[in-house]
Amino acid sequence: MQREQEFLDRVYDRVDTLRGLAERRVKDALIPVGTGMQARLERDVLVAERAGVLAALNAVDGSLCFGRIDLQDGSAHHIGRIGIREDDADHTPVLIDWRAPVARPFYLATGHTPLGLRRRRHITTEGRTVTELHDEILDLGDRERSGFEDPSGDAVLLASLNSARTGRMSDIVRTIQAEQDRVIRADHHGVLVVEGGPGTGKTAVALHRAAFLLYEQRELLAKRAVLVVGPNAAFLRYIGEVLPALGETGVLLATQAELFPGVHARGTDTPRAAAVKGDAGMAEVLAMALRDRQALPEPGAPVIIRHDDGDLILDWEIAYEARQAARDTLLPHNIARPYFVFHAVDALTAQLAERLGADPYGGPNFLGPDDIAQLGKAVAANEEVHAALAELWPPLSPQRFLADYLAEPVYLPDEDAEAVRRARGAGEWTPADVPLLDEAAELLGTDDSAERAAAEAERQERIAYAQGVLAVSQGSESYEFEDEESEVLAAHDIIDAERMAERQEEADHRSAAERAAADRTWAFGHIIVDEAQELSPMAWRLLMRRSPTRSLTLVGDPAQTSEEAGVGSWDAILEPYVGDRFSQVRLGVNYRTPAEVMDLAARVVRAQDPAFEPPASVRSTGVAPWTRESGADLAGAVERAVAELTPAEGRLAVIAPDALHEEIAARLDGVTAGAEPDLTRAVVLLGPRGAKGLEFDHVLVVEPGRFGTSDLYVALTRATQRLGIVHREELPASLR
Numbered sequence: 111m112q113r114e115q116e117f118l119d120r121v122y123d124r125v126d127t128l129r130g131l132a133e134r135r136v137k138d139a140l141i142p143v144g145t146g147m148q149a150r151l152e153r154d155v156l157v158a159e160r161a162g163v164l165a166a167l168n169a170v171d172g173s174l175c176f177g178r179i180d181l182q183d184g185s186a187h188h189i190g191r192i193g194i195r196e197d198d199a200d201h202t203p204v205l206i207d208w209r210a211p212v213a214r215p216f217y218l219a220t221g222h223t224p225l226g227l228r229r230r231r232h233i234t235t236e237g238r239t240v241t242e243l244h245d246e247i248l249d250l251g252d253r254e255r256s257g258f259e260d261p262s263g264d265a266v267l268l269a270s271l272n273s274a275r276t277g278r279m280s281d282i283v284r285t286i287q288a289e290q291d292r293v294i295r296a297d298h299h300g301v302l303v304v305e306g307g308p309g310t311g312k313t314a315v316a317l318h319r320a321a322f323l324l325y326e327q328r329e330l331l332a333k334r335a336v337l338v339v340g341p342n343a344a345f346l347r348y349i350g351e352v353l354p355a356l357g358e359t360g361v362l363l364a365t366q367a368e369l370f371p372g373v374h375a376r377g378t379d380t381p382r383a384a385a386v387k388g389d390a391g392m393a394e395v396l397a398m399a400l401r402d403r404q405a406l407p408e409p410g411a412p413v414i415i416r417h418d419d420g421d422l423i424l425d426w427e428i429a430y431e432a433r434q435a436a437r438d439t440l441l442p443h444n445i446a447r448p449y450f451v452f453h454a455v456d457a458l459t460a461q462l463a464e465r466l467g468a469d470p471y472g473g474p475n476f477l478g479p480d481d482i483a484q485l486g487k488a489v490a491a492n493e494e495v496h497a498a499l500a501e502l503w504p505p506l507s508p509q510r511f512l513a514d515y516l517a518e519p520v521y522l523p524d525e526d527a528e529a530v531r532r533a534r535g536a537g538e539w540t541p542a543d544v545p546l547l548d549e550a551a552e553l554l555g556t557d558d559s560a561e562r563a564a565a566e567a568e569r570q571e572r573i574a575y576a577q578g579v580l581a582v583s584q585g586s587e588s589y590e591f592e593d594e595e596s597e598v599l600a601a602h603d604i605i606d607a608e609r610m611a612e613r614q615e616e617a618d619h620r621s622a623a624e625r626a627a628a629d630r631t632w633a634f635g636h637i638i639v640d641e642a643q644e645l646s647p648m649a650w651r652l653l654m655r656r657s658p659t660r661s662l663t664l665v666g667d668p669a670q671t672s673e674e675a676g677v678g679s680w681d682a683i684l685e686p687y688v689g690d691r692f693s694q695v696r697l698g699v700n701y702r703t704p705a706e707v708m709d710l711a712a713r714v715v716r717a718q719d720p721a722f723e724p725p726a727s728v729r730s731t732g733v734a735p736w737t738r739e740s741g742a743d744l745a746g747a748v749e750r751a752v753a754e755l756t757p758a759e760g761r762l763a764v765i766a767p768d769a770l771h772e773e774i775a776a777r778l779d780g781v782t783a784g785a786e787p788d789l790t791r792a793v794v795l796l797g798p799r800g801a802k803g804l805e806f807d808h809v810l811v812v813e814p815g816r817f818g819t820s821d822l823y824v825a826l827t828r829a830t831q832r833l834g835i836v837h838r839e840e841l842p843a844s845l846r
């Protein structure tokens with residue numbers, strides 16, 4: 111213990127020095143250097159990197175070092191959350207980053223395959239103090255003993271699994287199991303599917319994989335960022351501290367609702383509406399609806415446009431020809447629109463020229479090319495022409511187009527159309543709208559010509575300003591002294607106006623993740639999707655656009671699928687994008703739910719699928735789950751059960767059908783219905799969907815007869831210790 115403490119003191123001394131250094135280096139990096147795009151980009155990356163180092167040093171302070179491996183060759187390494195090196199000529203490693211290849215035997219070695227290890231030591235600390243050691247002897251021939259031997263090898267794991275929950279997920283870096291380690295360190299190329307039942311550590315593994323990839327592919331991912339997609343905001347908050355605790359901040363966590371920058375999708379859909387909106391056929395439906403927005407005047411009923419040189423007649427033929435020319439470009443709607451306008455203006459000009467220059471005696475037209483060009487300019491400048499053309503081929507934003515479509519949904523069976531119909535201006539965007547907005551944005555194309563023109567105008571303004579500055583400095587021409595060496599330089603000698611203008615531009619110190627959050631077309635370096643079974647085919651289209659390299663990790667459990675829009679099999683999800691070129695692994699051990707609770711949960715699924723095999727629980731508590739009939743006063747029975755089950759330390763979740771929340775919340779102190787739950791409170795009230803991915807020490811399930819099979823399976827598997835069930839209505843047969 112003493113020696114480990116001395117070691118730790120040395121490491122923390124070094125950390126404190128490094129932190130001081132990092133603080134100074136962040137400040138230095140902020141000083142503007144060089145000019146030009148490249149220099150600025152490099153500086154911004156440097157600032158982000160150095161700020162990242164500082165954040166990492168600050169974040170990992172609490173439990174920096176957690177392990178040690180002693181090798182058969184007599185050497186030893188300490189393993190920590192981040193790597194620390196000595197300040198010597200060789201930069202000797204003091205603490206090995208858990209993600210480094212050298213650290214790998216810490217996770218994989220067994221007595222059977224010791225991978226060159228003699229001993230594995232788990233070091234437990236509180237703050238900067240060593241409090242416990244647990245040693246596993248891996249070389250049975252080795253007689254040396256420390257007195258801290260842990261013959262079972264899982265004391266640290268079990269202590270962590272049994273510890274009281276806090277409402278925030280913690281990292282598992284000290285106790286990653288071998289099957290999990292293989293997933294975390296799998297190659298980042300291509301698509302990896304990680305399947306596993308409740309509590310098998312899928313979420314934990316996905317997050318540690320993000321940390322691993324950020325370490326291994328630091329250069330690529332610092333620029334392109336990692337996206338982690340989770341099922342809802344409460345879940346993202348629940349997992350939000352894991353990566354920072356591992357020293358990683360370059361990750362964007364988002365729900366589907368947040369994947370269209372500028373839109374906050376806070377509305378809700380009926381399950382039916384969400385399923386219709388998520389169906390793959392919606393891509394074609396929207397494309398067809400958009401073609402309908404490229405309209406023509408009725409044949410025989412042309413649009414008459416007033417014009418100084420005589421009325422212009424915008425008829426079916428002119429509009430048809432112009433539309434065809436624009437469609438032939440195969441460009442998205444907004445980008446093809448100028449072609450439509452150009453062809454229509456051209457045809458209207460020709461019409462006018464023919465009328466004005468016509469020779470009454472049938473000779474050639476009087477007007478020369480210059481006259482016609484003049485006429486064309488006047489037609490193009492006529493506001494009414496543009497208004498008429500905008501009626502036929504309107505410039506559209508994704509929001510406007512989708513709102514219009516939902517107000518009058520076409521190309522859908524009547525029932526589906528009714529399910530998604532929403533009056534213009536009514537209600538908010540919903541998560542299921544987000545992939546449709548993204549699809550619309552693709553079909554429409556971004557017409558950013560106005561923004562580009564504005565940016566260029568701004569740049570010209572800066573250059574003009576800089577020229578002004580230089581003109582003033584010109585007044586003090588460089589004086590040529592006889593002695594050439596002593597020439598005095600003026601500002602304009604060393605800097606031209608353009609470079610000076612660039613210098614004035616605001617530096618963009620946002621990290622790649624922050625930039626990515628604001629950019630719909632961002633291509634992420636890697637995307638991790640948790641609860642991937644819930645996403646609809648339309649949502650997959652959106653995510654695949656954000657991952658042109660198809661570097662993805664998908665994590666999920668088909669048995670827990672609750673969304674009607676969710677896709678049934680990984681083959682069905684992935685076939686359109688990568689064919690059958692994806693790898694799949696299964697995690698088979700449940701670290702969360704005790705065996706007693708898992709047995710009950712498995713019965714629920716088996717009632718539907720007799721061949722169902724749940725993951726094996728690593729623990730049992732010896733406490734069986736119980737069911738209790740409430741009599742008439744359901745809320746009263748819940749209140750009493752909550753009083754019994756609320757742990758002295760840790761968290762209790764009441765998982766009840768949404769319709770009962772008001773009634774239940776009224777009886778529970780500090781518990782509210784409807785609002786987004788604060789998971790750090792001792793008692794939390796949730797619906798089965800909101801409980802997805804979360805866990806609590808104790809769980810009370812209310813009125814399980816009203817839950818669908820997969821929702822009930824999710825609800826029952828949230829407990830790390832105890833489970834109770836309260837019901838007034840009849841129990842499902844599987845729970846009786």
Ligand SMILES: Nc1ncnc2c1ncn2[C@@H]1O[C@H](COP(=O)(O)OP(=O)(O)OP(=O)(O)O)[C@@H](O)[C@H]1O
Pocket residue numbers: 267270271280281282285286287290306307308309310311312313314315667670701702802803804805827
């Ligand atoms: N190797 C490990 N060491 C310590 N704790 C672990 C380990 N693996 C998993 N856990 C813990 O088990 C619990 C369940 O993990 P996690 O939430 O990642 O499972 P999951 O497979 O995503 O579950 P679900 O599908 O039910 O949401 C978490 O508390 C997690 O910290």
